[in-house]
Amino acid sequence: MKPRKLKTNVYWVGAVDWDRRLFDELIPLPDGTSYNAYLIKGSEKTALIDTVDPTMTNFLTSNLQLLKVKNIDYIIANHAEQDHSGTLPQILKLYPNAKVIATPKCKDLLMELLLIPEYKIVTVEDGETLSLGDKTLEFIHAPWVHWPETMLTYLREDKILFTCDLFGSHLATSDLYVADEAAVYEAAKRYYAEIMMPFRTVIQRNLEKIKDLQIEIIAPSHGPIYDKPNFIVEAYKEWVYTPPKNIVVLPYVSMHGSTKKMVEYLVTALVERGITVKQFNLTKTDIGKLAMALVDAATIVVGSPTVLVGPHPKVIYAVYLANALRPKLKFASIIGSYGWGGRTVEQIKGMLSNLKVELLEPVVIRGFPKEDDFRALNRLADEIVNKHREHGIVS
Numbered sequence: 001m002k003p004r005k006l007k008t009n010v011y012w013v014g015a016v017d018w019d020r021r022l023f024d025e026l027i028p029l030p031d032g033t034s035y036n037a038y039l040i041k042g043s044e045k046t047a048l049i050d051t052v053d054p055t056m057t058n059f060l061t062s063n064l065q066l067l068k069v070k071n072i073d074y075i076i077a078n079h080a081e082q083d084h085s086g087t088l089p090q091i092l093k094l095y096p097n098a099k100v101i102a103t104p105k106c107k108d109l110l111m112e113l114l115l116i117p118e119y120k121i122v123t124v125e126d127g128e129t130l131s132l133g134d135k136t137l138e139f140i141h142a143p144w145v146h147w148p149e150t151m152l153t154y155l156r157e158d159k160i161l162f163t164c165d166l167f168g169s170h171l172a173t174s175d176l177y178v179a180d181e182a183a184v185y186e187a188a189k190r191y192y193a194e195i196m197m198p199f200r201t202v203i204q205r206n207l208e209k210i211k212d213l214q215i216e217i218i219a220p221s222h223g224p225i226y227d228k229p230n231f232i233v234e235a236y237k238e239w240v241y242t243p244p245k246n247i248v249v250l251p252y253v254s255m256h257g258s259t260k261k262m263v264e265y266l267v268t269a270l271v272e273r274g275i276t277v278k279q280f281n282l283t284k285t286d287i288g289k290l291a292m293a294l295v296d297a298a299t300i301v302v303g304s305p306t307v308l309v310g311p312h313p314k315v316i317y318a319v320y321l322a323n324a325l326r327p328k329l330k331f332a333s334i335i336g337s338y339g340w341g342g343r344t345v346e347q348i349k350g351m352l353s354n355l356k357v358e359l360l361e362p363v364v365i366r367g368f369p370k371e372d373d374f375r376a377l378n379r380l381a382d383e384i385v386n387k388h389r390e391h392g393i394v395s
């Protein structure tokens with residue numbers, strides 16, 4: 001993709017990664033991603049905002065050549081992670097006059113992760129500005145979205161907020177701006193769930209910090225740019241502020257069908273009681289879909305057989321992730337089947353320590369479910385619906 005103009009002398013110069021299917025060797029990318037870098041040519045100085053993933057350095061350098069960029073004065077490093085700062089060493093070689101602008105914490109990380117020499121980096125404080133002549137950059141420290149060193153950069157004259165990972169989406173598209181809001185909403189929610197959700201309260205503070213800025217364009221570092229910024233700001237408000245919904249998320253594994261029978265019975269019982277259920281077979285599911293479901297859910301019910309005295313390993317992985325993502329969940333329970341004995345319930349309970357959830361009496365049975373077990377599942381469904389009602393969580 002060639003450079004694309006946002007405003008006079010402001011260009012997208014990044015790279016679209018149509019083929020990437022896994023991020024951080026962890027996160028599935030069903031729709032690829034992009035690494036957005038931006039060039040701002042002021043009347044006196046030129047600045048590059050962020051770079052690209054090192055696998056795509058040539059796209060950035062060829063975009064700079066196409067724009068006939070002879071000199072870069074400043075490279076703004078909003079975030080030290082390699083998918084945005086990983087091409088800094090090559091750009092500093094090509095443009096030896098350039099100084100890197102970063103928060104003090106980002107300076108430290110750039111030196112450690114990318115071996116950028118200290119003398120190349122100038123630190124900026126929260127609220128500090130940098131004049132490019134007819135254009136002014138304002139730096140807004142925004143720690144913990146999603147690393148400790150992150151910042152946002154606001155281009156005053158053009159009212160563009162460069163937010164790096166905040167408000168981003170993993171979506172490869174030829175559209176510079178959001179064209180298909182439904183597709184971008186899905187990708188941005190997935191991104192929020194996987195990357196930003198653990199920092200929900202910090203994001204609330206950051207939304208406060210930017211609420212008085214006049215913003216015409218939000219330009220994130222992944223996915224399309226928002227020329228209607230309200231779309232993504234309102235979506236974030238919904239995800240971080242609103243109470244959980246009348247939804248049960250049910251991730252499970254079943255080796256021989258006993259836990260699966262319990263899952264099917266409980267799902268039917270919950271649906272009959274007016275609850276929305278999102279059921280995930282952990283041997284088949286895209287873990288990003290599970291993360292997205294956790295954004296809105298009030299309750300998680302984990303389904304697991306006992307394997308070598310504990311939960312199935314795929315359940316351990318999912319529960320660990322759910323605990324690390326710190327969703328808004330209010331209640332949790334466990335269902336499953338065992339053959340002779342083990343510590344499945346204790347182990348799952350112990351892994352939910354980050355979540356402020358009330359644990360509802362688990363239903364863990366021997367072998368295939370029988371009449372008494374179905375009665376116990378009805379009791380659990382009743383308890384979930386009653387707890388939701390007590391807390392005003394209704395559809």
Ligand SMILES: Cc1cc2nc3c(=O)[nH]c(=O)nc-3n(C[C@H](O)[C@H](O)[C@H](O)COP(=O)(O)O)c2cc1C
Nearest residue numbers: 254255256257258259305306308309338339340341
């Ligand atoms: C590899 C393996 C290990 C197991 N380890 C245990 C165990 O440590 N304790 C136990 O009570 N049952 C154990 N079981 C038996 C299962 O928990 C039991 O068959 C259960 O009903 C399976 O539920 P499912 O049909 O949902 O997979 C094991 C089964 C398998 C296949």
